[in-house]
Amino acid sequence: MKIHEYQAKELLAARGIAVPLGRPATSVDEAVAAVRPLVEQSGNPVVVVKAQIHAGGRGKGRFKENEEVRGVNVVTAGISGGIEAAEAEVRRLATEMLGNTLVTLQTGPEGKTVNRLYVEQGIDIARELYLAVLLDRARSRNIVMASTEGGMEIEKVAEETPEKILRKEIDPAFGLLGFQAHELAVDLGLTGDAAASFAKFVRALAEAAMELDTDLIEINPLVVTGDGKVMALDAKMAIDDNALFRHPDIAAMRDETEEDPSEVRAKNAGLNYIKLDGTIGCLVNGAGLAMATMDTIKHVGGEPANFLDVGGGATADQVATGFEIITSDPNVKGIFVNIFGGIMRCDVIATGIVEAVKRVGLQVPLVVRLEGTNVDEGRRILAESGLDVVPADSLRDGAEKILELTK
C-alpha cells in the first residue's frame, strides 16, 4: 500500500528521523494557515507547497488547468514581502492546485486530481543524495541503496552509471551496523558533522523499514543542509499489504481516492483485480493462470481488459461481483472465464457462473472453459442452464472463441 509523502514523513519523524517541518492541507485556508507557524518555527521565510499524490515526478509535473503551476512550488515571496506576502502566494498556488489535475511522468497523460497539499519549511540545500531501503529478492534481505546522484531517477542512474549506486545488506539479526553506515557516508563523500548525521539517519531508516514493514522507503533527495545536517526532503513509502494487520494506524492512512475504484471494490470483495486497456474481460482462478490467460488472449490477437483472480474458493457471490466489475468497464466486449478446478469442483463453479449471469444480466458474449474435478457435471450445468454460454475445450480454444465473438 502506498502512502503520501506527508504520512511517510510523519512516520519517520516519530522515529527521530530528520524531516523538514510541514503541515498537510486539504483546503486553501488550511494551506494559508500553515505558513505563519512554519516561518516562525523555522526562521526561514521560504516555504514550499507540494501536491500530495501517489506518483513521483511531481517537481517537474505541471497542472493541466494551469501549466505555470508545478507539483512542487517554492514560495520566496516572504523573503522581501514578509509572512503576508508568502501567505498571499500560497493562497494563489493552493487555489490553482487543489481539485486540479497534475500530470507527471508517472501519472500518464490523464494525470491525477490533487486533493491534498503539504506546506513545508524551505531548506538551505548544500548537496542532494539518494537513499532507499528495499528488498533484495535474490538475497532475501533488505538492502540500503545510496547514491551521490540525488534528485535523479534512480533507474536512470542504475542504467547509465551503475558504479554510482552503493549497496549494503541488512542482516535482520543485527540491523544495519555502525561500520556499514560509516562506509556509506565515506563513499558518498561526506565528512565531519554531515557524515555523523548521515550514519545516524541511515541506521534509523533501516530500523524503520523493519518496524514499519515497508516494501520500499525512498528518500530522493536526501539533502545535506548548509549547516551540515542530513534531512529527508522527499519521502516515498510503500507498506507490505500482508503486514497491515499489525499496523492499524498505517492501514488507516489508505487513500482510496488514489486507487482505481474498480480495484478497490474488488479488494473489498476478496478478489484480485487489475484494470487493463483491452476489450476482453477475464475471470480466472489462480494468479499464475490468470496471467497466462491474459497472455493467451494477446497471443491469439486480442487485448485483455483486466487481470482477475477469484482465488481458490470463489463463491457464486464473488463470481457475480467479478462479472459486475468486469462489465463496469465500458471497453469490455466479451468475457472469458477460465477455471482449472483443482480442489474446487467444476460443478460448484458452474452453478456459481449460472447464478451470477442471471443476477448480473450479462450483455456481452461469454466463453467458459472448465477443466478439472467434476468437469462433466460442470459442463452439463452450463449447457442446461439455457444461458448463452459458449463452451471451450482448452485455454487457447477459449481465447480464440472469445476473440471471434468480440470482433
Add this chain to the structure above:
Amino acid sequence: MSILIDSSTKVLVQGLGKTGQFHTDKAIAYGTNMVGAVHPSRAGETFVFEGETDHSGVPGRPDTYRVELPVYATVKEAVAETGATVSVVYVPPAGAADAIMEAAAAGIELVIAITEGIPVADMIVAKRFLQGTDTRLVGPNCPGVITPGECKIGIMPGYIHQRGKIGVVSRSGTLTYEAVYQLTRLGLGQTTAVGIGGDPVNGTNFVDVLQMFEADPETEGVIMIGEIGGSAEEEAAEFVKTMSKPVAGFIAGTTAPPGKRMGHAGAIVSGGSGTAEAKIAAMKAAGIVVAETPSDMGEAMLRALGQS
C-alpha cells in the same frame, strides 16, 4: 526414485484449522503417511480421518482409510513422538513464519509452507534463522509437493498427476495444475512436482529443485514454470546450461503492466527488471524449449525430449 518425498515420508501438519483439516483428509485419501498434527489449542485431542481412498478399486491398494491423528502442542513433542521428518504448514499468516522456525528448531528436514500472505519481514527473519539449520523450506504461498502415487503434501488435486519421468517445478498453483494435466494427457507422467511459491522471499528456488532433478536417476526431463518479477528464472537458466537433461518452460505475465502486483506478492515488474521478455530470452539462450502459450506447455516438453 523421486525427489524430496516418497511413500516412506512421515508427515506432520502444523495448523489443523478448517484448511488444514480439509487438506490433511485429502492427503490421507491419496496415501500420504500423515503421522501427527501440531495445534496448541487442541493438544491432546485425536482427530479421526476416514473415507474412501483415491485409489479405491486399484488391486493391492486399500479401498478405505481410517487414521487417528494425534494433536501435539509443539513440533518438538510431535517429532519426538512420531519421528516425522517433514511438516506442512497451514498456520494463518501472522504465525506462519514462527511455525516454520519452530519446525526447523525441532529438526524437521523439510518444511512445506502453504500459507499465503505472510509478511515479507517475517520471511526475511525465518530465512535468516534457517541459515543455521539443515532444514529445507519449500514455499510459502505454494501448492506443495507431490510424488505421484506415493505422497501428496499440499493443496494440489491428486488425480491429475501420473507417475512418470518428468520433474515439474513452478512458482504458480493453478498454472502448475494446467501443466501437469497437459503432461498427463500426453502420457508424460511425473517423478515429483514442486511448487516453490509466488512470494518474493521463499525457501527453495528453481536452481535447488533443478539440481535435485538433475541428480535423480528416474527424472528424464524437467519443466519449469515461472512468472514475472525477480530474477530466479534467469538464475535457473544459467544453471540449466550445466544440465544434461532436457528442460522445457513457460513464463506467465508477458502482458502484465509494469508496477502492478499480479496476484502473487512476488509477481511484479519494477524498475524495468523482472520482465517476461528478459526471462524468456535467458531461458531460450540456455537451450530451454519455451512454450509460446500456456496451452503448449506439454507440447514444449515433448519437443525438449525430442519426441515431437
